[in-house]
Amino acid sequence: MHRRALIATVVAAAALGVLLGLRGAFPFGKILPATDSTPLARVGYALRGGPLSLSGRERAALQADLDSVRAHWSGEVPAFELVVALRGLTTHGEPEWTRAAELCHTLRWPRCDRPALEAIRERSRP
Amino acid sequence: MTVPPLRTVLDWVVVPLVALSLGGVVGAACVRVQRSALDKAAAAVPEPERRTLALLPAVTVANAAWVLGSATSVQKSLKVLIDGLPESEAPARARTLLRYAAVDQNPEGQAALISQACATDPSVCDHLKEVLKAETDRRYAAPGNHLPLFFLGGHPPIPGP
DSSP states (O other): OHHHHHHHHHHHHHHHHHHHHHHTOSGGGGGSOOOSOOHHHHHHHHHHSSOOOOOHHHHHHHHHHHHHHHHHOOSOHHHHHHHHHHHTTTTTTOOOHHHHHHHHHHTTOSOOSHHHHHHHHHHTOO | OOOOOHHHHIIIIIHHHHHHHHHHHHHHHHHHHHTHHHHHHHHTSOHHHHTTGGGHHHHHHHHHHHHHOOHHHHHHHHHHHHHHSOTTOHHHHHHHHHHHHHHOOOHHHHHHHHHHHHHHOHHHHHTHHHHHHHHHHTOOSSSSSSOOGGGOOSOOOOOOO
């Protein structure tokens, strides 16, 4: 009985650790060898290039990077989200026109119609 | 009060903590593996460009705001950009300051920003009007889609008596 309780505790602790590691709640990743890129650089790479062909897991990782950048963005968060929507970073490179229009209205930009959004998409490329 | 034996502390405190840490490392490693494609792609970018990757989100948002954003959005996005641009990126800093000047409604503020742009990148000073015109031509909304009055030389003819 005592032994079973101990094993259950250890398994529960390990499972909790995996969960926290996946969510980045504790800096467990710092134990691993460092990588050159940061979430900001990876999002920058995604914004720079053409259509991204990412697997489901890689898209989830990009989403985590986007969340991280959004959380630390010092400017207008809707403006950042507008760019993400127009470049389709979470939708296989397909622009999210409806969401982009909503964000544009939130920002109170002078024009939020489709041709205006297309112009913003084309001309915002770094 | 009795002190628990060392074995009990080891079993119920130390071992679960070690298991928690190992689990955490496994979780973090899983995240690292998932993002390896973007990591590798970003690492494959040639060095001078790779250093600017982290600036691209701010550049993209500033460009988007510059096309059709409100004056407030333009100013906020340009502030984010100029805060992130290193001193070595003088041409980009100067262009950012010129955009800031173009949306500034105060002529004195405009003059100060243009002068700051000149000091940041002296090569811009030689053809300031052309550089600023190129920037204002890229903007489709007021303010900032016309050259500041600062640059419009001459005076409208005054009819004689």
